[in-house]
Amino acid sequence: MSSPWVLGLTGGIGSGKTAAAAHFASLGVHVVDADLAARWVVEPGRPALARIAEHFGPTVLRADGSLDRAALRERIFDVPDERRWLEALLHPLIGDELMADLGRAESAYAILVSPLLIESGQYRLTQRILLVDVPEQMQIQRTVARDRVPEEQVHAILKAQARREDRLVHADDVLINDRDLDWLHREVERLHRFYLTLKGGQS
Template identity: 70%
Template sequence: MMTPPSKPWILGLTGGIGSGKSAAAEHFAALGIHVVDADHAARWVVELGRPALASIAEHFGAQVLQADGQLNRGALRHLIFTDPEQRRWLEALLHPLIREEIANNLAQAKSPYAILVSPLLIESGQYTTTQRVLVIDAPQALQMQRTLVRDNTTEQQVQAILKAQASREDRLRHADDVLVNDKDLKALQTEVERLHHFYLTLRGGQP
């Protein structure tokens, strides 16, 4: 009798802004690994026709909708940044839905392990749903430089985002593996491949 394949274990992948976590995730995906992005899940739960969008519109009014009925993220962001009470209301609505979206998506994985990519893996407590944590780390000056180039943003804005994300020490404290991404893309991909081969030898994310 054939034994059914064991369920994929979950690797949490995180890193600060401009650390290269998206590039790392893309390479894992290219190697055939099922990747779920928490940011995408957060966008899906508020798409047109989803119950969450109706609740948001009911609570905040038409000002948070665009003319076509889609969510006006800028307007919503402005409302919740100026009012912590409203931000908590929104988080209470969305966090369980995002968790469910992520879980459903991870459950579809057919690869030996699956990856949950989340910039807030540590802060949101999402790491508790994973069996292992990989942190993509980069020197802060390099994070800053990459983000300024990529997002066409100001240094102050990047500083603000760095402050809001878990401190580097906090992230590293939760890490089972750390990939220092301070060279070029080729070097990052080589490291991802090395980790991938190591992960294939693990059962349930542990050696």
């Protein structure tokens, strides 16, 4: 049996990519979440956490020795050099985790879900890209309602993510998720049927 091809699934905050990925998984597709891999590589006892603490100091650790993500975010948010240092450390480790997990796939195709698929270069692990897209105002409304955060914070996150135009340039397929969950599920099922006909991710 040939190894599964990989679909990259991405979208900005509040776009609904998690709901789309969950429905693909319910249809039997092997789904790998880059966010989970990113959390795993900085677990206590992993070498990356020790390097981070050494570089940024003990203030980025919680009392139990785990990473204080909020403290780390504050340290890197407006300091591009520090963010680049962190990315240079973590991206190869995350890439190794993703490759190992994708290698365990037994479905016809596998999905790599990543909000930073384009920015991180993870799209190079994929043969096709599906962008879950949504009008910006809807992104903001959904995120404020879901995460109970101020609108300004959502604007800051949007600014840090890839621009919609950059994602669209890379996308092979675009799912405009501006309706209800039933509609999203029907679109995922339609795409799934199409993806099952592809060899190597290309029509």
